[in-house]
Amino acid sequence: MSVRMKEVASRAGVSVKTVSNVVNGYVHVAPTTRERVQRAIDEMGYRPNLTARSLRSGRSGVLAVAVPRLDEPYFAELAAAVIAVADRHGCTVLVEQTDGVRERELLAIAGIRPDLIDGLILSPLALGADDLLSQPVGSPPLVLLGERISDTTFDHVAIDNVAAARTATEHLLSLGRTRVAAIGAMRTVVAQTARLRLEGFAAALSAAGLALPADHVQEVEAFSREDGARAMDRLLDLPEPPDAVYCFNDLMALGALHTLHRRGVRLPEDVAVIGTDDIAESRFSTPALSTVAQDQVEIATLAVDALLHRLSGGADDPPRELDAGFELRVRGSTVPGAG
Numbered sequence: 001m002s003v004r005m006k007e008v009a010s011r012a013g014v015s016v017k018t019v020s021n022v023v024n025g026y027v028h029v030a031p032t033t034r035e036r037v038q039r040a041i042d043e044m045g046y047r048p049n050l051t052a053r054s055l056r057s058g059r060s061g062v063l064a065v066a067v068p069r070l071d072e073p074y075f076a077e078l079a080a081a082v083i084a085v086a087d088r089h090g091c092t093v094l095v096e097q098t099d100g101v102r103e104r105e106l107l108a109i110a111g112i113r114p115d116l117i118d119g120l121i122l123s124p125l126a127l128g129a130d131d132l133l134s135q136p137v138g139s140p141p142l143v144l145l146g147e148r149i150s151d152t153t154f155d156h157v158a159i160d161n162v163a164a165a166r167t168a169t170e171h172l173l174s175l176g177r178t179r180v181a182a183i184g185a186m187r188t189v190v191a192q193t194a195r196l197r198l199e200g201f202a203a204a205l206s207a208a209g210l211a212l213p214a215d216h217v218q219e220v221e222a223f224s225r226e227d228g229a230r231a232m233d234r235l236l237d238l239p240e241p242p243d244a245v246y247c248f249n250d251l252m253a254l255g256a257l258h259t260l261h262r263r264g265v266r267l268p269e270d271v272a273v274i275g276t277d278d279i280a281e282s283r284f285s286t287p288a289l290s291t292v293a294q295d296q297v298e299i300a301t302l303a304v305d306a307l308l309h310r311l312s313g314g315a316d317d318p319p320r321e322l323d324a325g326f327e328l329r330v331r332g333s334t335v336p337g338a339g
Contacts, residue, residue, distance in 0.1 A: 002047070003044045003045060003046040003047075004046075005019050005020065005023075005046070007044065007046075008037070008040050008041055008044055008046050011040040011043070011044060012033075012036050012037045012039075012040040013036070014033060014036070014037060018033060018037060019037055019041075022034050022037040022038060022041070023041070023089065023090045038088060041088070042088075047090065060116060060117060060118055061090060061091050061092060061118065062091065062092045062093070062094060062116060062117050062118060063082075063086050063091050063092070063093050063094070063117060063118055063119050063120070063121065063304065063307060064093065064094040064095075064096060064108075064117045064119070064120045064121070065079055065082045065083075065093055065094070065095055065096070065120070065121040065122075065123075066095075066096040066097075066098050066105070066108035066109075066120065066121070066122045066123065067079055067095070067096075067097065067098070067123045068097070068098055068099060068100040068123060068125050069097060069099060069100070070095070070097050072223075072251065073250075073251070073277075073279035073280065073281055074249065074250070074251075074277045074279055074294075075123065077279060077280065077296055078123070078145075078296050078299065078300065079093075079095050081296045081297050081299070081300035082121060082300040082303065082304060083095075084297075084300070085297070085300045085301050085304045086304050089304065089308060091118070091304075094116075094117065096108050098124075098125075100125035100126055101126060102126035102127060102131070105122070105124050105125070105126055105127045105131075106127065106131060108120065108122060109122060109127075109132070109139075109142060110139075117140055118140055118141075118307070118311055119140045119141040119142065119143070119307035119308075119310065119311065120140060120141075120142050120143070120307075121142075121143045121145060121303045121304070121307065122142060122143070122144055122145065123144075123145040123146050124144065124146070125146075132153075132154065141154075141155075141306075141307050141310035141311065141315070142154045142155075143155045143156070143157060143303045143306045143307055144156045144157070145157050145158065145299065145303060146158055146192075146193065147161060147192040147193045147196055153319050154319055155303075155306040155310075155319055155320050155322060156319070156320070156321055156322065157299055157302045157303050157306070157322045157323075157324060158321075158322075158323065158324065159294050159295075159299075159323065159324050159325070159326050160323060160326070161193060161196035161197050161200065162196050162197075162199050162200040162203070163200060163326075164197070164200065164276060164292045164294075164326045165196070165197035165198070165199070165200025165201045165204075165246065165248070165276070165292075166200035166201070166203055166204045167200075167292055167326070167328055168200075168201075168246050168274045168275075168276060168291075168292045168328070169200065169201045169204035169205065169246050170204050171274060171290070171328055171330065171334065172244040172246060172272055172274060172334065173204065173205075173208050173210075175244070175268075175272060175334060175335070177243045177244035177272055178210060178243065179216070179240065179241070179242045179243045179244070180205060180210070180216070180242060180243070180244045180245070180246065181216040181217070181218065181235050181242035181244070181245045181246070182197075182198065182201045182216065182217050182218065182245070182246050182247075182248070183218045183220065183227075183228055183231040183232065183235075183245060183246070183247045183248065183252050183253075183256060184197060184198070184218075184220055184223060184247055184248025184249065184252055185198050185217050185218065185219045185220070185248075186219060186220060186221075187219065193248070194223075194248055197248045197276065198217065198248075201246055215238055216235070216238075216242060218231035218234060218235060219231075220252065223248065223249045223251055223252055224251055224252065224255070225251050225252070225254050225255035225258070226255060227252055227255065228247055228251065228252030228253060228254065228255025228256045228259075229255035229256065229258050229259045230255075230259075231252070231255075231256070232245070232255065232256035232259035232260060233259050233263075236259070236260075236263055236265065241271070242271065243270070243271055243272070244271065244272040244273070244274075244334075245271060245272070245273050245274075246274055247273065247274070247275045247276070248275075248276060249275060249276050249277050250275035250276065250277040250278065250279045250281065250282045250289060250291055251275075251277075251279070252275065253273055253274065253275030253276075253282070253289055253291070253333075254275070254281060254282065254285055254289065256273050257273060257285055257286075257289065257333065260273070261286075267287055267332075267333055268287070268332065268333055268334050268335065268336060269336070272290075272333065272334040273289065273290070273333045273334065274289070274290040274291060274292070274333065274334055275289055275290070275291040275292075276291060276292045276294070277291060277292075277293070277294055278291045278292070278293030278294065278329055282331075283331070283339070285333070287331065287332025287333050287339075288331035288332045288333065288338075288339040289331055289333045290328075290329060290330050290331045290332075290333045290334040290335070290338070290339070291329050291331070292326050292327070292328055292329070293326060293327045293328075293329050294324065294326050295324050295325045295326065295327070298324040298325055299324045302322040302324060303322075306320065306322065
């Protein structure tokens with residue numbers, strides 16, 4: 001038998017209206033009360049009647065998330081985090097892959113029927129701020145993820161990539177490494193993440209009084225395992241190879257580890273490697289990969305809460321810059337036996 005809202009209210013010791021407010025994402029609920037109601041919802045397995053809610057509120061209870069690629073672990077894990085957070089609010093999530101192509105990203109913001117979804121979370125790679133001006137008045141609210149677009153009229157969720165890259169590089173320097181290289185620089189107009197991480201990398205070296213040889217910054221076409229492996233080969237072929245490498249994401253770092261193993265280089269004794277993202281795969285490499293972990297649950301929570309805030313009376317509020325956290329995770333690719 002399905003659990004009714006009245007039963008959840010009784011378990012939590014609140015009114016049915018308060019349970020309804022929590023389920024529908026209304027912001028005017030005390031945090032302790034929201035936590036108590038959510039705990040009752042989770043314990044009892046309550047699921048709202050989406051059809052009835054839609055008839056009452058004019059909302060479908062459906063959110064959409066559009067990411068560049070679902071076969072890249074970071075975006076797959078991020079989409080899963082959005083689904084989990086939305087589920088706690090009684091919302092269903094549609095997932096769209098854009099391949100980072102401008103036309104498909106435009107289709108995501110304009111092509112999903114507004115009567116089908118309540119809001120969209122978009123991680124753009126190709127769109128610029130001007131592209132978003134074409135969004136029709138009355139379209140569902142939009143939340144942007146990442147670094148590609150930030151100066152817009154939409155809520156935006158991101159980490160501080162300059163600080164994250166600086167943290168990763170400072171960790172390598174703290175180990176006494178002096179020939180530190182980077183993998184992940186890009187020249188394309190959509191490579192804002194790469195530019196910010198390169199800025200943080202260079203700032204850490206400068207603060208340590210170290211030069212940055214041009215050949216120690218390896219450019220890539222994509223943030224992929226293959227590009228990371230090829231870039232590591234080029235670094236090892238230098239007259240004076242690096243003794244540490246910061247990769248701008250974990251996939252490139254895993255590719256770099258593969259090359260180092262293939263060429264008989266000891267990890268981390270000869271070369272220490274660190275990535276960014278903390279995808280699940282990084283914890284199971286040999287050695288396990290040190291990384292700067294983006295808090296995907298916080299990113300998902302900020303994004304979903306921002307949409308629900310817009311839907312529950314905050315539609316005309318000024319756009320917000322929402323910062324998610326990050327954390328250094330030290331493992332065996334930089335410190336022997338760690339992680």
